[in-house]
Structures are given as C-alpha cells and as structure tokens.
Amino acid sequence: MLPTLNWPDGIDAKRFVRDYWQQRPLLFRNAFPGFENPLPADELAGLACEAEVSSRLVLESRGERPWTLRQGPFDAETFDWLGTEGWSLMITDLEKVLPDFRAALEPFRFIPDWRIDDLMASFAPPGGSVGPHFDAYDVFLFQAEGRRSWHIGPEPECGYQLLEGADLKIIETPEFDDVFTLEPGDMLYLPPRYAHHGVALDPCITWSIGFRAPALGDLASAWADNVAASLPDDKLYCDPNFTPPTSPGEISANARTALRQQLQDVLAGDETAFDQFIGQFLTDRAADVALHGQEITPETLRSLAAAGGSLSRHPEIRFAFVPMGEDATLFAGGVSFTTHLPVAAAMCQHVSWQGASLQQLLDVPGADALLMALSALGFVESDADDD
Numbered sequence: 001m002l003p004t005l006n007w008p009d010g011i012d013a014k015r016f017v018r019d020y021w022q023q024r025p026l027l028f029r030n031a032f033p034g035f036e037n038p039l040p041a042d043e044l045a046g047l048a049c050e051a052e053v054s055s056r057l058v059l060e061s062r063g064e065r066p067w068t069l070r071q072g073p074f075d076a077e078t079f080d081w082l083g084t085e086g087w088s089l090m091i092t093d094l095e096k097v098l099p100d101f102r103a104a105l106e107p108f109r110f111i112p113d114w115r116i117d118d119l120m121a122s123f124a125p126p127g128g129s130v131g132p133h134f135d136a137y138d139v140f141l142f143q144a145e146g147r148r149s150w151h152i153g154p155e156p157e158c159g160y161q162l163l164e165g166a167d168l169k170i171i172e173t174p175e176f177d178d179v180f181t182l183e184p185g186d187m188l189y190l191p192p193r194y195a196h197h198g199v200a201l202d203p204c205i206t207w208s209i210g211f212r213a214p215a216l217g218d219l220a221s222a223w224a225d226n227v228a229a230s231l232p233d234d235k236l237y238c239d240p241n242f243t244p245p246t247s248p249g250e251i252s253a254n255a256r257t258a259l260r261q262q263l264q265d266v267l268a269g270d271e272t273a274f275d276q277f278i279g280q281f282l283t284d285r286a287a288d289v290a291l292h293g294q295e296i297t298p299e300t301l302r303s304l305a306a307a308g309g310s311l312s313r314h315p316e317i318r319f320a321f322v323p324m325g326e327d328a329t330l331f332a333g334g335v336s337f338t339t340h341l342p343v344a345a346a347m348c349q350h351v352s353w354q355g356a357s358l359q360q361l362l363d364v365p366g367a368d369a370l371l372m373a374l375s376a377l378g379f380v381e382s383d384a385d386d387d
Helices: 013-019 041-048 076-082 099-108 216-230 253-268 271-283 298-306 341-349 356-362 367-377
Strands: 026-028 055-059 068-071 087-091 116-124 139-145 148-156 178-182 187-190 194-200 204-211 310-313 319-324 327-332 335-340 352-354 380-382
Touching (some): 041 055, 041 087, 041 116, 099 116, 099 204, 148 187, 216 253, 271 327, 271 335, 298 310, 298 356, 298 367, 319 341, 327 341, 335 367, 341 367, 356 367, 367 380
Antiparallel strands (some): 026 187, 055 068, 055 087, 087 116, 116 204, 139 204, 148 178, 148 194, 310 352, 310 380, 319 327, 327 335
8 A cells, every 4th residue: 555664864763753753743755655546536525425434525715604614425516516726625534444545554553553543535626725723643644646735833832823713723823934845755744733734736635644642531531430430339538547627627638638648549550450441441442333243263264364365353443452471461442352472462463364464373372262252243354254
C-alpha cells in the first residue's frame, strides 16, 4: 500500500520520537517514493454514498452558515450541486471500510498500535479546506494526490478565539508563521493543538493518519469504577485515635488528610489489577460493532495455511499485550487471554496472515488454541468465512 517511509536526512524513528513527537512539526519530502494513489476522487465520492461509511462534507460558504458540516451518506445529486469550489469531503475509518487499507498504517507502527486511531481520506477542489483549526491529537498529513498548501501556527494553541455559530471549531483570527506546499508523496507531521489551515491548490486528496490518547478524565472515571466494584461492602473509612475537633461540625485537617490518604491507597490498587484494567480499557470495542464468531479447529487452521488461505484480525478489534515474565496477557476487543509471551507478540506483530506466514504463526506453540478462542468471538476472520 505504502512503500517504506523515507525519513528526512538525519532522522529515524527513535530520533523522531525523542525530538518531534508531541513537540514540534516535521516536514517529510517524498515520504513514500513511488507511491500511486489507489483511491481517486470519484471512488471517494462513491464511498460517501454508502450508509455504512462515515463521511462528512464541510461547506465553507454555501451552507446554512459559514463552515457548515453535513453528515453522510450523500447521493450523486449532492456532488452535482457542490460545484467546483468551497467544499471538502472526508471519509473516516478508511482502513475499516476497506480492510486492504490497513496496510497504509504499517509505516506508522513505530508508534504503539493502541495509540493509532484511523486513516482518513479527504478530497477538496482548488481553494477547498476545512478552515483554520487545531486538533487534540497527533496527525501525519500525507499528500496522496494534487497539491495542498499548509499554513502552520508558531506554537500549540493557547487561547485562540473560535468563530461563533460555526459547526466546526474554526479559529477566528489564526496566527501562522510557516507555509508548506505539499506535493504528491510529501507528508507533514503535526503535534496536538498546533493551529493549521490546509488549502487545496489543485483537486487534491490528503490522507490523515490520526492518533488517539485516552482522556484522563475518562481513564480516571473508569479506573475508579473498576476499583469500586472490587471493594467489599464493609471496606470503610477508619480513624482510630483521631483528635476531637474544636466544633462538632468541623472536618478537621487530620480527618481530611486521613480521608485523602485512604482514598489514594484504594485507588492506587495493585500493579496486576491495573495492568488488567488498562489492557481492557485500551482495546475495548464499540458496543455497536457486529461480530460473527466461527468455531474452527487446529486441523482447519492447518488446512487453511496449506491452501494459501488468509486469517485476519477483525478491522474493529484492537490487539495489545502486557508481558509477565515468560507469559503475557493478550487483550483483544476488551477481553483478556493468558498465553505465552511469544504467542502474544506473534499475534500482535501483524494484522493478517496468509499461507506461509499463517503456517509460521501456527508453528508458535499455543497459537492455534488462542486463534480458536479469538475466532469463536469473531475477533479474527478467515477468508473461508465468505464461502
């Protein structure tokens, strides 16, 4: 899908993480030499007409108000009405809609899988954009077709005023100090909260590889619920040898300190409990994900490998693992599986296996049993499922 990433001179993955990740932008010229766009604009428009695809249109001036956002699916008449200026089309979760596009995420897996969010493709006619804005997440902006001019702010967002009445968080008076024109094959990395404004110079397609980070409020709430559910009903605050207050209504400094300390002790939990919680939290799947489990046997798996068949992770299911000495806990779709460390590592190394690579996976002791359990839940799928 994408060739090997062509790093700028003097930069590699280790230095990028050290000096740029979540710190400052980086421009990649000719990031993927020889790349040819496999998804032209008319096919993007076709996807936007499908009900199961998440699509959006941004109308700069032709909507009910400036920067109107419309949700898909759309119809062919919509694109006839749009004309040749002042709009942008976005297709999110492209790697889930078209599983072959999961390969486009491979060059970015030097960032852990649990941080990778999705691949979005956007099309804009000349002059089209989604307005000056900033994002809360890291993003790589890859120019797949045409040219786009990117205006970049001098530092992370610190109090920009947003345009009132717009459907999007448009910066009213942005400040930019850098302008980059991206040609096909170029890429720009932006850390969170950098103001940016991308304007199409030609009919252009930009791929956005976005990253996720758990909101600390959500993480704290979920962990507190997890801890609370594990506490016995008779686990109460205790205060032996307390100092009587000067007034019966006073919550004394000693009491406040004791309450805070006991609460902190409870919420700290233990390392094993937190590892179990965080693995489930970071891989949990959306409630509306449709899964179709299939019972398979070791013989079926071996036959599939011998016939050159393939086995793939479900595109909606995240995999991760926590090492525990020679063993590991594998997490998939919010479910945990205890297995050997080589099995967990092999299961997370690729998103699909075919023929020889599937046979190689099956040669890892214990992999077949884990694949059977994952298949029964619908977390992995074989190409034989469609027969």
